[in-house]
Amino acid sequence: MTTADDDVCFRPATELAAMLRAREISARELLDAHLDRIDRWNPAVNAVVTLDVEGARAAADAADAALAAGEPVGPLHGLPVAHKDTHATGGMRTTWGSPLHTDTVPLRDELVVARLKAAGAVRVGKTNVPEFAAGSHTFNPVFGATHNPYRHGLSAGGSSGGAAAALAAGFVPVAEGSDMGGSLRNPAGFCNVVGLRPTPGRVPTWPAAIGWSQLSVQGPMGRTVADVALQLSVLAGPDRRVPIALDDDPSAFAAPLPERLDGLRVAWAPDLGGRVTVDPTIVSVLAASVPVFEELGATVDDACPDLSGADEVFGTLRAWLFEATFGDLARRHPDKVKESIRWNAEMGATLSGPDLARAETAHTKLYERMVAFFERYDVLLAPTTQVLPFPVEMEYPTEIAGVHQDNYLEWMRSCTLISATGCPALSVPGGFTRDGLPVGLQVIGPPRADRRVLETGHAFEQATGFGRRRPAL
Template identity: 60%
Template structure:
């Protein structure tokens, strides 16, 4: 058997090949990851509900299927902990809320169904903010997830547990969700990769807002290729989601190699001055322009006109939060965080004309962005306006001298992209002088998810920033 630490940092592709060739067993892979969790998770707090015994049983069953010649899926034998917003039948799902601290669903979310059908083996759940609201993973049930690059810093959110678990080798792939940056921000903060797919690319069920375009499900991993592998099983139509696109997930199983020379890349360090960005983030991302130029791309500073995007996001998000959690406010106000209460009440304050105006602005925004991408193939910009911040803060209150009035304001570089409906990838890009990760956001035209992955893969190979492992491993005596 290979050393456990070797197994924990192999890519998902490498593990699937080794498992298929029976060079390593699913039980060995699962045992290695459970040992890593045992050693590292008490310090980082990324995995919040662990189902170790059942995970080992699932691994033994996976080995038996392969040994007896039964068909296996493309993720056969890969350990995965699901986001604690995604229902898992028979396994506690709390949504980070004390109201649901003992909740055990009786069905799997569609994302979980697809991962399991593809052969992935559930080992537990990853931490989230309360009800998944915000990009800082802390809640009253499990506490905060710490950033493995600096334990005094936030791991981001809302898929913060997933991001930290990936960075530490606790799982090779992860599922997540993204409304205002919840796949991209924790990827940036933890030096891993996160994809916000096009709306409908990854179907969602059950879903309280089945026609909504703001929230999507998607994958995270340590490499772009592993994100694409995970997309190959998550994507594809499902009749239970009216938004789902017809393109089969198998299209994401293609190899990502290829030339990106000649691509027209728009670089925007601050969305044309629309968002403040801390200087240390700007400095860490400045070399990205040179990387794309060296890859043969034509790079110039430009950004689409995002007028009205703030109003669209804030209105649609508030309406969505009220729809999802309004009943909790009526019955459990005293058990909800102040920011949750505020966002629900913002939704209740919306009028019909407010929502109608947001819809009109959204339509106009779509067409401006569509026209922008007739000139450019990609838009690249910061994922987050700040590097990982102090874990004791609820959220950054000032960014480059500009006050942040709410828990959403500091995420504008991500949520303004959400409302465009474009696919967006967070890929490791560099580090601050203090060694904190910074991610680059790669945005493509509507429904051009593959183009975004291909460009991110080329950038990843050129920089290799994602290969830098978190210091917490060395501090705990875990080889990386």
């Protein structure tokens, strides 16, 4: 495989989509270039855990035939995609990273998978996850750990860690994931790619056991903000089966993104108002990057909304969801469900009606304060993660800058606090440490202002070029 073939694997998905439609490259040629990279580098990275070479080639050939016949094609026509291994793929193994589902093959695609297929994407395989997507470090007893392409031996984050690593390593140009407490943002920050936690309901989740819940969302990941926006334009949109699905026309997300931010009012909160402990190296890297917003025409103030109650909201609602989703499973198979899932489900089992009522009351007040804050500011900036990528052998960091972390959720609070607000949040490459580790910048917008966070992240991305730095595999 030539250097030129490797180069095409790192081109933006928007550019590749245009090349495919212009027939400058065939879907089969593009797929084979990516399959070659997977063959060479995935054994070390362990990002793609299930691969269907023949099925992907058949789909790519069909995509080429459709274009040659003059048939209408979708926005993602011919682009290779890998799906998170917690998302059901019809006819393809979906394990949820659990020994209980090692050989499970769903009968049908879930909605996020079906929408990418309908847009023309070519399914290559599945990306690695923590067991049942619990935790922001990707390892499980079925496939082992995913390594960070920027430093072998370090975590790729999670729970969409396989997706982020696959993008960073050039295995696929587009990928998707999900995010309850940071699972689209955290791995994007660790792997120098882009991950969007959309407004709840922006990307409908179906099927879902609790369709009214707004804590967990699904969304796109890519190497550029424009690639993420392109995917959002096909993933978003109403679905009558999803009670919180938003009705907005998703095509607006694919419109060109600006490169200036004149008049934008930016708030910068490096420790979220003193509520999180962040590795000083991360704060230093981002503090050097934030002035770029002023160069782009924005004003920047040190300011943070009142996030009191966000911990209670997230902790209570997550525990309730874990009991509803995993409680029976954990009780039936305690030896085959990891301890952190059992712990979280047990917390949910002890909740009372008054506990949930207090959490939802705090949830409402938190939302109202966020709305008021965003009357004064257009976006909020914060670190995506509180720590740098850590050794894959470590289940989770137990200390940050000398401060003990009580459990597997504590070190992710820079993301979990924002999840509780219901606001869209984007992680974009924010710079690098002196020894070359990526640092993510979190761009948070008002409720439903997904387009605004994309515009803000895109302008910053274009001005800095951090996302163009590739790992030396």
